[in-house]
Amino acid sequence: MAHRKKNKNVGIIGIGQTKYSSHREDVNQPEMIHEAVKAALEDAGITMNDIDCVVHGNMELFEMVHQPDLWHVIGTGAYGKNCIRITTGGTVGATIACAADNFVASGMYDIVMAIGFQKLQEGHTTGGITNMADPLWFRNLQTGALTGSKAYDVIREFGEERGKRASLMYRIIMDKHACLNSLAHRAFGLEFEQIDELIRTSPKLVGDLKLIDMCSQSDGACAVIFAEEKKAKKISKKPVWIRDHITIHREETFNIFGYDEKFPVQTTMRVAAENLYKRNGIGKPLEYFDVFEMYDPASWWALDWLRDFFLLKGDEHLRLVENKDIMIGGKMPINPSGGVIASNPISATALIRVAEAALQIRGDAGKHQIPSPVRHALASGFGGTMWTVLMMLEKELNW
Amino acid sequence: MSLDYDRKDCFVVNGKLALPYSYFAGRVGSKFITTIRDQKKIMGVKCDKCNKVFIPPRQTCERCLEDIRNNWVELGNIGEVVNFTVVRYNDGHLPRKAPYILALIKLDGADTPFAHILDGLKPEQVEIGMKVEAVFADETTNTILDIDHFAPSKTKKVQVSERAPAEKAPAAAKIEPQPGLDERRKAMSRKVIITAALAGAATMKNQNPAVPYSPQEFAEEAYKCYKAGAAMVHVHAREDGGMATHDHARIKATYDAIRGKCPELIVNMSSAVGMGKTAEQRISQIIHVKPEMASLNTNTMNFSLLDRKTGKIFIDFVFENTFTMLQNFGKAMEENGVKPEIEVYDMGGLDNTMLIMKQGFFSEPMNFNFVWGVAGGQAFRPDAFLCLKNAIPAGANFTTCGVGNDQFPAVTMSCLVGGHMRVGLEDNIRIPNGEMAKGSYEQVEWAVRIAECQGREPATPDEAREIMGLKKR
Ligand SMILES: [Zn+2]
Numbered sequence: 030m031a032h033r034k035k036n037k038n039v040g041i042i043g044i045g046q047t048k049y050s051s052h053r054e055d056v057n058q059p060e061m062i063h064e065a066v067k068a069a070l071e072d073a074g075i076t077m078n079d080i081d082c083v084v085h086g087n088m089e090l091f092e093m094v095h096q097p098d099l100w101h102v103i104g105t106g107a108y109g110k111n112c113i114r115i116t117t118g119g120t121v122g123a124t125i126a127c128a129a130d131n132f133v134a135s136g137m138y139d140i141v142m143a144i145g146f147q148k149l150q151e152g153h154t155t156g157g158i159t160n161m162a163d164p165l166w167f168r169n170l171q172t173g174a175l176t177g178s179k180a181y182d183v184i185r186e187f188g189e190e191r192g193k194r195a196s197l198m199y200r201i202i203m204d205k206h207a208c209l210n211s212l213a214h215r216a217f218g219l220e221f222e223q224i225d226e227l228i229r230t231s232p233k234l235v236g237d238l239k240l241i242d243m244c245s246q247s248d249g250a251c252a253v254i255f256a257e258e259k260k261a262k263k264i265s266k267k268p269v270w271i272r273d274h275i276t277i278h279r280e281e282t283f284n285i286f287g288y289d290e291k292f293p294v295q296t297t298m299r300v301a302a303e304n305l306y307k308r309n310g311i312g313k314p315l316e317y318f319d320v321f322e323m324y325d326p327a328s329w330w331a332l333d334w335l336r337d338f339f340l341l342k343g344d345e346h347l348r349l350v351e352n353k354d355i356m357i358g359g360k361m362p363i364n365p366s367g368g369v370i371a372s373n374p375i376s377a378t379a380l381i382r383v384a385e386a387a388l389q390i391r392g393d394a395g396k397h398q399i400p401s402p403v404r405h406a407l408a409s410g411f412g413g414t415m416w417t418v419l420m421m422l423e424k425e426l427n428w
Numbered sequence: 429m430s431l432d433y434d435r436k437d438c439f440v441v442n443g444k445l446a447l448p449y450s451y452f453a454g455r456v457g458s459k460f461i462t463t464i465r466d467q468k469k470i471m472g473v474k475c476d477k478c479n480k481v482f483i484p485p486r487q488t489c490e491r492c493l494e495d496i497r498n499n500w501v502e503l504g505n506i507g508e509v510v511n512f513t514v515v516r517y518n519d520g521h522l523p524r525k526a527p528y529i530l531a532l533i534k535l536d537g538a539d540t541p542f543a544h545i546l547d548g549l550k551p552e553q554v555e556i557g558m559k560v561e562a563v564f565a566d567e568t569t570n571t572i573l574d575i576d577h578f579a580p581s582k583t584k585k586v587q588v589s590e591r592a593p594a595e596k597a598p599a600a601a602k603i604e605p606q607p608g609l610d611e612r613r614k615a616m617s618r619k620v621i622i623t624a625a626l627a628g629a630a631t632m633k634n635q636n637p638a639v640p641y642s643p644q645e646f647a648e649e650a651y652k653c654y655k656a657g658a659a660m661v662h663v664h665a666r667e668d669g670g671m672a673t674h675d676h677a678r679i680k681a682t683y684d685a686i687r688g689k690c691p692e693l694i695v696n697m698s699s700a701v702g703m704g705k706t707a708e709q710r711i712s713q714i715i716h717v718k719p720e721m722a723s724l725n726t727n728t729m730n731f732s733l734l735d736r737k738t739g740k741i742f743i744d745f746v747f748e749n750t751f752t753m754l755q756n757f758g759k760a761m762e763e764n765g766v767k768p769e770i771e772v773y774d775m776g777g778l779d780n781t782m783l784i785m786k787q788g789f790f791s792e793p794m795n796f797n798f799v800w801g802v803a804g805g806q807a808f809r810p811d812a813f814l815c816l817k818n819a820i821p822a823g824a825n826f827t828t829c830g831v832g833n834d835q836f837p838a839v840t841m842s843c844l845v846g847g848h849m850r851v852g853l854e855d856n857i858r859i860p861n862g863e864m865a866k867g868s869y870e871q872v873e874w875a876v877r878i879a880e881c882q883g884r885e886p887a888t889p890d891e892a893r894e895i896m897g898l899k900k901r
Contacts, residue, residue: 057454060487067493077493093449108490148452156447164441 032308035134038426040261040268041387042140043073043254049214049372052150053248058094059104062146062250065377066106069142069252073264080254081138082111086125086145087376088118090161091152105144119324120276121145122251122380123410123418129255130271130420139257145377146250154246154375158413174413175243177236179329184237187347195347196242197224200328200370202356207367209357209397214247214372242328242370249374251381258426269387272428273309274420277301297417298337298409305419306340309428315339315361319403320389322382324411325368335363338409338419357399365389365397379410383420390424456497460485464575465568467704468675472538474499480539504708505562506581507535514551523573529554533578536708544572548579564675582676582716619887620879621848621895623827624653624868625662628854629672629702630733636857638867641666643678643685650686650693652869653852657876659892660694660721661686662769662852664701672702674709676716683717692889694898696721696769699757703731703745711757715764720898723797724757724768725749726777730804736832747804754780759789767898769827770796773805775812778819785821793897794824797850800838801831808834813841825896829855835871836860840878848887849875 045068053061070076083105085098094100098107098114105112117124122145129143155173162171183192201221207213219227231241261268277297302314311317323338325331336346339361349355355363364370366385369378386406388394404425410418453461456473463469473496474481475489482489487497512531515522524545531546531554546560558580565576626649631639640646643665650661665682667673679697686695697719699710714722731747734740761768768790772778778796785794798816800808808830820826827848830838835856839849851871859865859874876886893900 052452054452055455056487057452057457060454060456063488090447092451093447094451103486103488103490106490106493151450151452153448160445160447164443165439168441168443 038258039133042265043069045069045252049249059101063104065250065252077106083107086121090157118412120410120412121376145380147374148248149246177238180237207371213367244373247374251377272421275305301417321407322386382408503535545577547577621892623660623850624658625852625854643682647685647689656869656872657886659889664698796826798828801834
């Protein structure tokens, strides 16, 4: 894969998030977006006049409002500006971060604001996903955003007892993180002693995917401002640099799960990780990165993907979880924010990973700031038919 | 060119998407819809920075990014067509059968137009610039279709036109007295006009079941008052649920019902209508119906509901009547042949009128009504009454009404010093002995007795017209 160096370095200079919650009847879509936009502008200490382009990210079918970038101008501040809408499913938030980075890196714009948002309570996500699936092969069979395949994979490989306990261990660690993040949607206050009880009592959705394993449906918005090196340094005391990002697709639907041993499929997570690290000369990702904000739609997936993202072997990924190395204060903290399992306003979700990774580098994450210094952070995005976006963020411009 | 490919055995999957959804309108959007639904009012928001009034309303001005969520502006129901198209095909999702007009309408006072259905005229009759008026839906759907459609406006906007000063009435001394006129005046001075204020805006059936709501009830009650000796009725139209309404159709129906039942009676309509109505709503209905007479209010004042014993406030309300409104309403009435009944709640209101009348548009004689006992106006006092009586222009008439216990003392005094009397359930629900009045007509019967005690007799409607300077029937 050909890959060129950036024309300009790009730094994150402003971050704004709303509180994530199940319902926001008090505001309509542009009004909710505006809360994040205002917060990001304030964080950067600039005004809308400084923004050259707005990148708007949203899955319109999930809320049933067409041309949302137009309706939302009232809240986005894009009135009379360059504005581009991007819709790539679960990865929307990551894709708009990549697009904003590309726009600035290319020299097209100096300062770009990426806005991801979703009000899932207004729509019917699973209905949308099911209805959008390929009509011939899958529309009548789709289970929407819910799938039990990873539970099946993990249990088959490591046994039911260990698999289920590791999945719940991951889930409870995420909840403990969410309890430290005042913006998180779901923070139950779960304890490790509850693992066995939750395995027994949580309702099963599909296969061994239980309600407690699954991510939330949230309302919320996130805005992140990207600037070229000179302006970033001038505007921000602590710009966070985007080193590189990668997006990997694969074939659709039936072949995604890789059950057939004669026809194995490679996961986009591993392909993305391998390529990204290779071209950046990173041999041991687990040692290189200080924190990882991962798009974790369910605890089973998260568990399995750790192996792919960090290029691990055997049961190394399970041991990371079982030893609580992924907790704040551990060897490789995953999702200090509580992750997607805690808050999932879909088109903002992957941008929140980038935003939270950047906050960790800045040291501005508040109660869920990890105690050791953060110089290198990783953020991922994920889409329903298994495509992956990975982004690397750096404290210093020294690579 | 025909498409040249083999379509044999190609399978087509036919489907249909129908997904459930909710839309969270937010606080601002909710207020817009519920105000249309509950109050039949269209509201916008104003950005003070760029001075724009937006409709539909929004939390933020997208140009200035100012927070404008609380800067509400009431826009009234009249606007102008700024663009339109004609829908000429039928389809299941369309709100009307084709052909129908979709117009971009800019409400008076708004800077942004919005789309709605324009009905009540043929597609070839629609013009950019034409005045249109919102027609509200009978049944609410909590959508923008709570405004059912817009229709060509029948209401002329109140024009504050420059007009020549009215011709000064020649000095009284120069009038060549007509034979027998003095005789006639003398006879007329014995006549007292009794008005029945049938409902008002606030008296409800649970206070006195005789308060009329429907046009039919208004007609019946008016007829009984006429039979009892009233020459005039004063009317605030009500909805079936009892709320005071500014809806033209309902007001006209109420007016027509009274006129149909007793054509002789003078109908005097309220230009106050009820709490929270806009200037436009208050005057447009008068111009629409053109009654012989209408109330004209003279000062901005508190108009509240208080516990008379404890002083505890139940409802606090400011009744707005600016000088401009006094002028515009007065002119609009005079221009439309509606004689104003000038409502005076205190000396200030009278003085306001004395200033505005210098413009010369009030026709003579002027007719005042002294109102007593409103929480926000003054309570009845005989000496204050005399002050008002002595301050009105020479040749003007006066009547009086009083709220609650002030009603009968005030009308007695008015009758005594040469004025007229207004009674009715709008002002008081009881008769002097404290019993519930069977209707406004029973209070009219009491007013007739008061007149008889003082040697005066009730004026017939035609005599009342002569006294107050209304056109002869
Ligand atoms: Zn503005």
